[in-house]
Amino acid sequence: METKTKVWLAEDGKPIIGAGKVKLLKAIDEERSLRKACEKMDISYKHAWNVLNKISERLGKDVVTTVRGGKSQGTFLTDEGRKLISEYEMSRKFINDTMEDEGSWENIGLAISARNKIPATVIGVESEGLVSKIRLEIDPSALTSIITSEAVERLNIKEGDKVFAIIKSTEVLIGKEMNKD
Template sequence: METKTKVWLASEGKPVIGAGKVALLKAIDEERSLRKACERLDISYKHAWNVLNTMSERLGKDVVTTVRGGKDQGTFLTEEGRQLIREYEHNRDFIEDTMKDEGSWENIGLKISARNRIPGKVTMVESEGLISKITLEIEPSLLTSIITSEAVERLDIRPGDEVFAIVKSTEVLLGKKAR
């Protein structure tokens, strides 16, 4: 059995980039063409533009630039796009290395089992209908858990609360000491 993670970078609680978006940016960089990158990744041109626009909006900077006409035409990564890939890969590698190294778990006082409890502080609660997204500050990073809105109400989870993440093989649960 092994622990698996999924990494993405977010801005103001909204996802900016994950593995799929990194693949798109890298394909654009290699192909120097959005159309060719889309063909290579088997995604629609419109979907790719929507993804790029959303990334740029959330980042507050363009991740690609387009040059039209002439022999130097194409779609190219901006320095912000390149930096975003570097930052994502740095964080992904750190998380993957940490998850593989049992010693790093022991350094934070945990034994690896299905009953691990990781203490953290709630920084954000976003509720939409039946589902809520809870962001925890667990030094030196953040952890996000998707739980039911009913669980948020039952546990009375609010920003600033001290809680603990309970890691299971398929999900991250939240718990709170009774008052």
């Protein structure tokens, strides 16, 4: 048995975009034509326009723009449309990573299967964009783990912290006991 999730972005409780609408926006971006995007996705042109209008209405900004006539004609994503895709994909990745991260399950009171949980001290933190490199001292040697910068921020990892190196067959995770005030 496995856990499945669905992700969508909403404003004031009203859905703006989910996987299907993201797929439509990406098809428009690739094809540079709403008609071709509709053919590619096997949906009607009218349905696609209704979807785009509803997204724009709920967002309060246009997600596509249309240029008529000439060589540069077509339907194109606006910066807002690209931003929406990016926000959706980041949310989707975060949910997927959380679902796969045994440490996240432990945080909500579920046991993890990883038995190789080794106490360590953080001796270095290098953040670069979405990923961070964490150097751990595990007496008598050191170990490096590459994790998301978001995880570093969420766990408030800094030099000198006492953490756990959680060894999986394919990666080294980092866990930290959080103070419960």
